[in-house]
Amino acid sequence: MxxxxxxxxxxxxxxxxxxxxxxxxxxxxxxxxxxxxxxxxxxxxxxDPDKVRTQFQGKFTVTPLSAAAAPGGRTIEVFFSDPDPSDPLVPLGETSVGWIFLDAEGSEFTVNSVHKLDDRGPVLELSGTTLPSTEAELGVGLADATLRPPGLISLLGADYGLSVDTHEPEAFQRSGIRNVSQWLTLKGTVKSYDILGKIAGYRAVPLGLWGLGDPVPANVPSDHLFELPIGSGSFYTDLDPSRAFFDEVGADIIPLDMYCYETPNWVTDVIEPPTLGTVPDGTTVEAAIGSTMQGLTIVSTVDLGGDRWRVRVTGDLSPVVGIDYWWAEFAGEPGDTFYMETLPVEVVPGDWEFEVFGSSPTFGLTVNINYECHIEINCSYCRASVIRVEVTPVEVLSDPDALLDGVLTRLVQKILQVVPIHVRLTDIVHLVGPVQATLDIKALVTSSPSVLVAAPVGYYFDVVPADELELDPDHMVASATQFTVP
Amino acid sequence: MAVQAIVQENWRAILARIFSRDVADVHQEIVLFKIGEGGSLAGVPITPDATFNDIQSEGTPLAGGGTVGFTGGSTAVVGTGTTFLADVSPGDWIKPGPVASINFGSAGNPGTEVDEWGEVLTVNSDLSITLNANYIGATLAGRPCHKASAPLFTFRKTLVGGDVLFDSAVPAVVEITTIVAAGEANLDQLGGNPQFYELALFDNLGVMVCYVTFDLQTKSGAVQLNTIIQLVF
Known part of the structure; x- marks a missing residue:
């Protein structure tokens, strides 16, 4: 220079x-x-969200000796010992106005002014009217405090309309901003909930709810029936009002006045149709409709050109009386859906032919014929602007450094960023588990006379309104076996 | 054999706090079990109740509270702040309870329980009872008074290495094996073989972890009684 x-x-x-x-x-x-x-x-x-300073950078430890109200009584002065009076950087370093002073008991103060070469030794003037904890109060060696520059990531977040959650680990804070473009344009979609959940360390799945009229249909299972808010008398369900149609399913095959999710007692119920045979208990109506047409042998497949294929199978396809919602699942391509393009025709007794579209599908040896029910809305069962979100923590939350204070509340705040304005988030379900046994188990279980039974918790299943998040340990069960000798 | 078990509410809270990593003051260990003659109604084991904080054979504290003084070799029982006339009837059995514990959920300090019961002959006043025989236990004062319909026998035993095993698989299971050996717990206060219906686990603070009831088990020198309890998370 x-x-x-x-x-x-x-x-x-x-x-x-x-x-x-x-x-x-x-x-x-x-x-x-x-x-x-x-x-x-x-x-x-x-x-740069990967480089901008968070509250985790640039911090160092200092030892406050004592504190007192500053003259005027509007701020606080904190005094430090000065092991090297000739060096102004000892012990307060580069501390400057706006830095954060975090005392031993976790209280945060903002630095108002810094006097590194004061006659009384190094002095920090803090905003506030309560005194931070110091060695004079807690004892020598017990009052180590932290000084750090203010995090700048929240300023970067504000540029995008985001409020950065400073309770989160550093990586989450950074990814929250870096990945904003992934969900900002997807607001209201399932994907956006997924991304927001992952940013917070959760797997979040939103479910649109159906409003139920009064009276509530008796056939909605109680574990799919939600009163939101509790006590309001407004009931919702996450089950689609899907039903089979007369035009598509042979009328003597299945009772068609039931919802497809219903699981009647097929064995004893009078509604069991004679042609269906015995259906296992707990089978839904939808699964029962196609139950007689599973694993049918494929006799031949003919390429009709233009990606159209004629399939001949052995079996009884008489339940199929309309093609719109019937589909085939070939053994060669499990999980793929091939909708029927033509009504099955019995070409010779016991052999049926139908056509499907597909680009050189692998048929395999057998085929399942399945039915997909329609959603049928009516006055007592209609789409509601209410969603229910199920959240499951992912592995990263077992990181011992993760700050779990109010983690669910903060997750809800995040999710609300993608909830469209006409939608109400009224229900959040916290599915915990299986959580890995990393909490505080330690291996104290070997030969010690007793063990620390610190729980690695199993399943939590908690259904509460989003503003009353709590943990409910009702899943914990005990069982006992007893025997005598001899 | 019907055996029913339940995790006590007080311990559920401990587990929940551990889950939320609030581990600073949670360090409880399962160290003791009690097996007793309570826990049945007309010979039928009761359904385990998550709100119990002690085994039923230890008796129930008097509703009116207060403390009592028992004198070994005397029939006189003296109450302080008690309401004997409302709480006790002739024919009831009473004994000094354990020293009160400062630990939340604990029925009393472990190791301070008293085994000897006295049968009530007359209730003289709110502060005085006469037993129908000299009290056979040691002289004690300042204890809460526990009451039962019979001199219920309680056997307490400390768990040892290998009795409590932990499996961190999912779901995680803690398995506690309680053994009443052939030579143990064969004589109740009336000189008969104990008629056991209940068993409970306790932690180092005296907080009940789990409560189990089962069909009648008559304990004698020819029998070793093993009960394996699994706490599933």
Whole structure:
């Protein structure tokens, strides 16, 4: 820096009268300018979610000796011991206005002013009117506090309309901003809930609910029936009002006045149709409709051109009387859906033919014929602007560094960012588990006379309104076996 | 054989706090079990209740509270702050309860329980009872008074290495094996073979972990009684 000064000044400084003071001053100020240069070069870091400073960077430990109200009583002065009075960077380092002082008991204060070379030793002036904990109060060695520069990531987040959750681990804070473009344009979609959930360490699945009229249909299972809010008398379900249609299913095959999710007692119920045979207990109506046409042998397949195929199978396809919602699942392509393009025709007794579309499908040896029910809305069963979100923590939440305080509440706040304005999030289900046994189990179970039974918790199933999140340990069960000797 | 078990409410809270990593003050261990003659109604084991904080054979504290003084070798029982006339009837059996515990959910400090019961002959006043025989236990005062319909026998035993096993698989299971050996617990206060219906586990703070009832088990020197309890999370 000295070399950058005009030559006349440098010459005068080198005279006996100048005494080199200007050169020494230049050298002293050089680190400050270098730091400013570095900050200018790294200015882009402020826009980079992977580099911008969070509250986890730049912090260091200090030992406050005592604290007192500052003159005027509107701020607090905190005093520190000064092991090296000639070095202004000891012990407060680069602490400056706006930094955060975090005392041993977790209270945060904002630094109002810094006096590194005060007559009374280094002094921090903090905003606030309560005193932070110090060694004078807690005892020597018990009051270590932390000083850190303010996190800048929340300023970056604000540019995108995001409020950064500072309770989260650093990686989540960064990914929350870095990945904003993934969900901002997807607001209201299932995918956006998924992304927001993952950012918070959860798998989040939204379910649109159906509003139920009064009276509530008796055939909605109680575990799919929700009163939201509780006590309001408004009931909802997450089950589609799907039904089989007369035009598509042979009328003597299945009773068609039932919802497809229903699981009647097929064995004893009078509605069991004679042609269906015995259907296992617990089978839904939808599964029962196709139950006689599973694993049918494929006799032949003919390529009709234009990706159209004629399939001949052995069996009884008489239940299929309309083609719109019937589909085939071939053994060669399990999980793929091939809708029927033509009504099955019995070409010879016991052999039926139908056509499907497919680009060189692998048929395999057998085929399942399945029926997909229609959603049939009526006055007592209609789409509601209410959603229910199921959240499951993913592995990252077992990270011991994760700050779990109010994690669910904060997750809800995140999810609300993608809930469209006409939709109400009224119900959130917290599915915990199986959680890995990493909480505080330790291996104290070997030969000690007793063990620490710290629970690695199993399943939590909690259905509460979103504003009353709580944990409910009712899943814990005990069982006992007893025997006598001899 | 019908055996029923339940995790006590007080322990569920402990587990929930551990789940939420609030581990700073949670460090309980299962260290003791009690087996007793209570826990039945007319010979039928009762359904385990998650709100119990002690085994039924220890008796129930008097509703009116207060403390009592028992004197070994005397029939006189003296109450302080008690309401004997409302709480006790002739024919009831009473005994000093354990020293009160400061631990939430604990029925009393472990190890301070008293085994000897006295049968009530007359209730003289709210503060005085006469037993129908000299009290056979030690002289004690300042204890809460426990009551039962019979001199119910309780056997307490500390669990040892290998009795409590932990399996961290999913679901995680803690398996506690309680053994009443052939030579143990063969004589109740009336000189007969104990008629056991109930069993409970306790942690190091005296908080009941789990309560089990079962069909009548008559304990004698020819019988070793093993009960394996699984706590599933």
């Amino acid at each position: 000295f070399e950058d000064l005009p030559e006349i000044d440098r010459t005068l400084d080198k005279t006996a009268e100048g005494g080199g003071r200007l050169e020494k001053f230049s050298e002293a100020a050089q680190p400050l300018f270098e730091e400013m240069l570095l900050k200018a070069i790294n200015f882009g870091d402020l826009r």
